[in-house]
Amino acid sequence: MHINKIIGEIGSLIRAALKEDCPENDITTNACVDPAQQCRAVVKAKQDMVLAGIPVFCAVMKEVDKSIRLSPLRKDGQRVHKGDVVLKIHGKCAAILRAERVALNYLQRMCGIATLTARYVEQVSGAKAKVLDTRKTTPNMRLLEKYAVTCGGGYNHRMDLSDQPLIKENHIRAAGGITAAVRMARKSRKKPLILEVTDRREALEGLAAGADILLLDNMTPRQAREIAKLARGKALIEVSGGVTLKTARQFALAGADRISVGALTHSAPAADLSLLFE
Secondary structure, three states: OOHHHHHHHOHHHHHHHHHHHOOOOOHHHHHHOOOOOEEEEEEEEOOOEEOOOHHHHHHHHHHHOOOOEEEEOOOOOOEEOOOOEEEEEEEEHHHHHHHHHHHHHHHHHHHHHHHHHHHHHHHOOOOOOEEEOOOOOOOOOHHHHHHHHHHOOOEOOOOOOOOOOEEOHHHHHHHOOHHHHHHHHHHHOOOOOEEEEOOHHHHHHHHHHOOOEEEEEOOOHHHHHHHHHHHOOOOEEEEEOOOOOOOHHHHHHOOOOEEEOOHHHHOOOOOOEEEEEO
16 A cells, blocks of 8 residues: 555545635634745654654645645654654745644544554564454545554555455354355455354354354454464464454464454554644
8 A cells, every 4th residue: 555646545535624624714823924924843753653644744734835845854654752853844834834733633643553553563573463454444534544554564454345255243144154154255256255253163164164264253362272273274363353452462372363453543542743833
């Protein structure tokens, strides 16, 4: 997932965000700032973090005023420390002020996701397990949030419902059982088929039906270890549901190939950055 391609696809999203924040005019800036006044500013990290979203920040600034000059000092995916300056800005004060909040909102959100992802990746270091995101993303922010996951060293799961077959509990109920659901999905599949299972019995039925990946839903590390042994050489093991920073390594050592964590995108706290005029 290349950030330049993403920027090309989110122009309307940025314009909508700017419209939301400034539907008519910035009454405070209009009252206090000469529209021709130029200034310099910096974006500074107020905590240790992993960067994600620098190009998005710049795109917001340029959307407001193409003459704004931006000089990133760090790149997405890099770790920075509290107090580090990550970007320098030069342009009209009024334009920078109008773009500031929206640009920072994107940057803080994306850096928060990248930073949390990096913490999960650290927990599974040395094991074969990969940390993946889920579709539990903010509406209309999926591309940016999933990109941020990759900046933190994680991997993307399905981008959307068209991407890969994943048979979950309600699909199984609608199809009339695990075996029936897997057989029907196999007729049209082009990619590895993922099957969600909740216990040993379902895992065995899924393996017999030919699932390529067993998604162990809300299981313990002990249960995951048992099913990983049963599936060895037959299917990959993905752990999902309730995985925390405390349990991620336990699941990795239990034999998980993939650990999908919804919290990467739905619960990551925003990183703390500020924009300051010099």
